[in-house]
Amino acid sequence: MASNRELYFELKKLVPMKVNDSAIKLILLDINGFASFSELVKHFDEQAKDLDRYQEIISRVMAGVPIQYALGHAPFLELDLIVTPDVLIPRPETEELVLFAEKIINKEYLGQREIKIADIGTGSGAIAIFLNKRIFKSTVFASDISSKVLAVAKENAIKNDSKITFYEGNMLIPFLQEKIKLDVIISNPPYIEDETTIDDNVFLNEPHLALLAKPASQYYEEIFKNVHAVMKKVILLFFEIGENMEGALTLLIKKYLPLADYEFHKDIYGKTRFLYIRNDTYEQE
Ligand SMILES: C[S@@+](CC[C@H](N)C(=O)[O-])C[C@H]1O[C@@H](n2cnc3c(N)ncnc32)[C@H](O)[C@@H]1O
Structure with missing residues (x-):
């Protein structure tokens, strides 16, 4: 007692x-x-x-x-999400990312029409579920490379009354295969190149599939490369990024999305942790 x-x-x-x-x-x-x-x-x-x-x-x-x-569960803003060792524990930075994305998406599209949003590397489903609940008229897709991860994300969507279409596959490949055109892509992909920089507690307990990339920009490049094939007239892209990635990502934006507008944003601790890109059609349509 x-x-x-x-x-x-x-x-x-x-x-x-x-x-x-x-x-x-x-x-x-x-x-x-x-x-x-x-x-x-x-x-x-x-x-x-x-x-x-x-x-x-x-x-x-x-x-x-x-x-x-x-x-066996974790808060993510107003959501309560099931977490197993197969999925990354949702982080406070990611809460900042989704709140920022929500603000921009609503400013751009509020109530105008159905908005198609894709969360790439969905993990627990935190980003996809939050945006589905907060963006009026949103159709949300979420993908991950791991079926075990997707099983947890699907449970979370049900638990949080969210309707998400899930795909198993590598980055944007499912969207290319299904010929889905998107208004928004959001992603917190793996971006840690040097595993010795990871806290012991994180390295020992959290899935390496969610953490490691070589080079750090690997998964951002895979998305940038295919943006034109999945976008409508305009596409908004939101990313969580590692510290010190601004230079490498700027080079990749100039290579794959040369006419896009882009901004890097700092988190509440003053570290550059977010990237927002607005890409307008210039070749197709
Ligand atoms: C950093 S975690 C982010 C999880 C979740 N979106 C969040 O912010 O809490 C990255 C996720 O990407 C997934 N992933 C890793 N490689 C991938 C790939 N090639 N294609 C799609 N997803 C991948 C991992 O399984 C993991 O769930």
Whole structure:
């Protein structure tokens, strides 16, 4: 028998690297089945609901399992997503990317017509599901190279009442095969070239398929190369990028999309982590 307050202080004493404040909050919400922090505050001095699950989660976390995998789910803005070790844990930078994309897409198209959006390398489905819920009249497609990853993304789409069409395949290839024309491409592809730069905890636990690329710009180039074949008259492209990729990506834009407008954007820590490209038709149609 223990109250939420007692568990909170017990968790505070655990190694802070493994259980920080946001992890404590996630654990207490999970074991009580609460949807919000305010619910936890309201029931702080009451018995915690599922102590067996609490013990199970703590032993996994203390063994080095990231909190989101130990819980089996993770928040992504207002979504709650199932995460298994097959999928990357959705990151706060990616929340910034989708909020930025939502703003630009709505500015460009708000309510005008059906907008076709593709999330390439969808992982948990975080980007695709969020945009499907937030962009009025959106038809959202999502692809990944891994069938195991897609199984998780599909579960997440159902769990979050989202209608997404999923394709298994390499980058834009499914869209070329299906002859799908898109208004928006968004992607957070693998972009880490040197595995020694990856945090041990990430390297040991998260899927390398989601992380590694050689060169770092490999997957961006694969998308740039095929943009003309999948675009309508205008296409908007949004990418999460690694730090220090601005130079290499600028060269690739000039090579494959020479007339496109593009902007690099910084994240809340001042690091250049996002790329927005607007490409207008100039040869075809
Ligand atoms: C960095 S993760 C991003 C996951 C998710 N979109 C997110 O932002 O949380 C990259 C994803 O790309 C997928 N991937 C890797 N190589 C791919 C390829 N050649 N074609 C399509 N997807 C690929 C991985 O399986 C992984 O799910």
